[in-house]
Amino acid sequence: MLDLFAKQIAKHNKLVIVISLLLLIPCIYGSIMTKINYDVLSYLPNDKESVIGENIIEEEFKMAATTFLMIDNMEQADVKKIVRETKNIKGVNDVIYVRDLVGIGIPKEFLPKEVLDNLYSDNGELILVKYEEKAASNSTMEAIDQMNKILNKQCFVSGLSVLLKDIKELILKEMPRYVALAGILSLVVLIFCLESFVLPFIFMLTIGVGIVYNFGTNIFLGKISYITQAIAAILQLAVTMDYAIFVVHRYDEEKNNYDNKIDAMAKAITSAFLSLAGSSLTTVAGFAALCFMGFTIGMDLGIVMMKGVVLGVFTCVTFLPALILIFDESIHKYTHKTLIPDVEKLTDFILKHKNIAILIFLISFIPSYYFQSNIGIYYDISSSLPKTIESNIGKEKLKNDFKMSTSHIIVMRDDIKEYEMRDMTNKLEKIDGIKSVLSYSNLVGPGIPDSFVPKQLKDSLKKNNMQMIMLNSTYELATDEANKQIDEVISIAKEYDKNAKVTGEAALTKDLSETVSKDIQITNLLSIIAIFVIVAIVFKSLLVPLILVSCIELAIFINMSVPYIFGNSVAFITPIVIGAIQLGATVDYSILLTTRFQEELRNGNDKKTAIHIATISSARSIITSVLVFLSANLGVIMLSSLDIIKGICITLARGSVISGIVILFILPPILYVCESWIDKLSIKWRVN
Incomplete structure (x- = not known):
């Protein structure tokens, strides 16, 4: 069945491209129609008392979405005019203005103490604006827009609804810019790292189609969070680029075994699909762990990213092969020497000092674990926004x-x-x-x-x-x-x-902090267990998954230690997503190197030669993946004003670099030293 599918893709490559491009139309529509939720507090579990209370005040008093309107040094007649016009705005339920109750003729000094304490300052007064719908609704945000047109420089607004509107405006303004910059930076990296001038453009087009498919199919979810919207495209670009590179490498290998490129591509698709299915499974497992969070934004991000990985694999075995066959001549005509340096001498140095590398590995665990366990975490969403907003x-x-x-x-x-x-x-x-x-x-x-x-x-x-x-x-x-x-x-x-x-x-934020504290432990544990099991099945070994997961966990600990060392705090969502995403996305580096090590052992090489060949041959792919991951996140880091988004991308970018370093510098010595134990604790480790 898979062989037939591959042959049809290769044979009807132009039709595949036409169909793939036509599918973009409903997906673009779906992407536009998918609602974005800007209220992260709405993802709290429904059984929390603060959430139950929030629902009551929304249903009974329309107070869940409230804006504090402060007016300084203004005549009461002018204040009353603003209040009257605000009441007439579509989406506004009511305006609580004390003068509506007592009249404007009574001096404020004669008002009850409770009123003075709550609704008056030395120079101004406080008015509450209530809305028909919740704080994150389009109706409420449009009402705030209309209200701002009425207000002047003597007026100031605050409250969750205003905060969410500011977040929405920042995302809509900045996201197209940093996604575009991420694409450009990734393209530049690919041009430097690959030997073809044409392939980077084909890769970016393929990944772009996969991203549109992913965002378009979000319409079936109804809505996604703004955090998911902001980072999903960047993550999908970084995670699925490896798949595209693998398909091309496989095709180039198969061309040596076949007389025509159609048959070579069909075989490459079949071989690549089986490998990508296994490789992507670890990444999917990392994202799947997010779905078990009590704070359901994890499920939101997890589902979108699992879907993104699956669609990324799909486009890499359908749309990408079709493009390669059409542009095959140009791909191999316009070439240059890759700028990734030869790592043979570095590999020799690492293996020569293998005991030091292993000692560093063991010693680093304790302090890095302590540091990452004690980082400061902030839950106040407003602190992630510019102070001038x-x-x-x-x-x-x-x-x-x-x-x-x-x-x-x-x-x-x-x-x-x-x-x-x-x-x-x-x-x-x-x-x-x-x-x-x-x-x-x-x-x-x-x-x-x-x-x-x-x-x-x-x-x-x-x-x-x-x-x-x-x-x-x-x-x-x-x-x-x-x-x-x-x-x-x-x-x-x-x-x-x-x-x-x-x-x-x-109160909602307090429940958020308590929920997130549990979620960090749950997601980390589940992602470790899931990926451990998958790697154990792939290699038929108990020791290999322990080594690989330990290496990536060390990279995660070191990554999350950096904020502690520099005295910085991170947003509440960062430790949750990093643990699962960095493990799921970068464990592929270690699988790539270990798989090649096993292949060389099965080819009859001794373990020193095998690990030497495996490290050198894997280094280029790992370095390319790390640089793409880094460049994709750099776009957000450079342009985003929203610290909650920027912080996630800084940590992801740093994590990919640290993971790459650990896999290239620490993993080879461990595999070399532990090879005899791996053989004993594995099934047919050296036997095909």
Whole structure:
């Protein structure tokens, strides 16, 4: 069946190209129609209390998406005009403006203390804008756009919805640029590393088609995260380039065995497919580990990248062979000498000092493991954005003028007795870092019947047997102090309603940090087990997978030690994806070298000659792969303003280089020294 498929691809190469290009049309449409989710907090498990609380305040109070609008030194008549125009914006549910309740004629000094503490600063006032849909929805973002047209220089905005809009604008502005730069840099690397001037363009076209296929088929997922959108193309380019190189090398080998290139390509496709299926399986296993995260953005990225690898293999055994057959003459006509240096002397040096290399390998494990286990991790998404961006300017304004670094929201029953509410409020106000507590009872005051309270005010804080209490905190988001504060708020709230929920950006971020801590361990363990099993099956050995996985794990430890050594912190998503992706993507380097080592042993060479040949012959492919991986990520590193994306790509780029160094400098001596043990712990290690 595979032979027939390969023959048809080779025989009908022009038809294959036409069909492949026509398939781009629905895929481009699918890519455009796939929704992008800019709210990473929405990927938290649904059973988290902060998420349950978030859903309640969204459904009952429309408070999940809220913008803090700060207005400085403006006449009340002008403020009222802004409020009126904002209320009329499509997508805005309501605007909470205290003067709508008490009128503009009453001096602010006569307003209740709770109102002054929460809604006024020395020079301005705070207005809350609520939306019909969630913070990341197109409706909310369009509403913010319209609101910004109304506002002037005396106005500032803050809140999760504004933050997500800023992220969206940055991604849409920067992604086309850094994807293009990544493609150009990768093309330059390929021109230098390959011997043909034409092949790099064919490779980039093939990988580009695979990327479009991948993004187009995302429509079946409905939506993907902005993190997946931002790095998936770069990752697919870097990971699947090896497959294209392998197919070409196989074709060149088969041409020596056949009289015509159609038959040679058919054989090359068959041989390459079997090899690529095994090679890509380790990469797929690494991405599959992400799917078991509690923080479901891992499943989002994992599915897209597994699909990308499969489609990358597919294009490399269909579209690429067809292109090669058509441009075969040009490929071999326009050639040059590769600029990758000969590594024979370096290989001799490494093998001569094999004991030192192994000693470095063993000694490096302990400090690198300690360093990578103690890196700083940040969870505040706003800190990954430039300080000059709108949401961060507003955040600083909120912090400095209104002493609000973050806020918590309690949702609970509304039938709690008045004296209990006063008691609870007093306890909440005594918590360190709580600036103020705003609830229906302390805003309206005791003894006033609900029927006397304006419906707008009542519905904002009390509705459908539920009430909402807002707490303003001076503590920064995602700090130990804020997390401890949230625990105290939860404890007090549950004294009065055991089903009370505490939510808000700080509570959601706290749950995010707890979820991610578990996910790091789960994904690392699963990716190690999966790849260990695959390598064990491929080599029919117990020791080979232990050696290969240990080498890549050391590379990962060293990679993740760098932020610790330089005193830098990394985004919460980085340790999760790096552990799985670096292992899955770069273990291919070690498999390539080990496979060649085994082949040379089976050809009758002694182990010294075998490892020497294996290292020299594999070095060019490994160096090319490393440089492509590096160049693809450099595009993002150079142009992205979003640290959460840039940080992932810096770590991936650094990881590919470190993995390449470990495989070329450390793995050969280990294989050489352990060869006799490998033979004993393997099935037919030296026998075909």
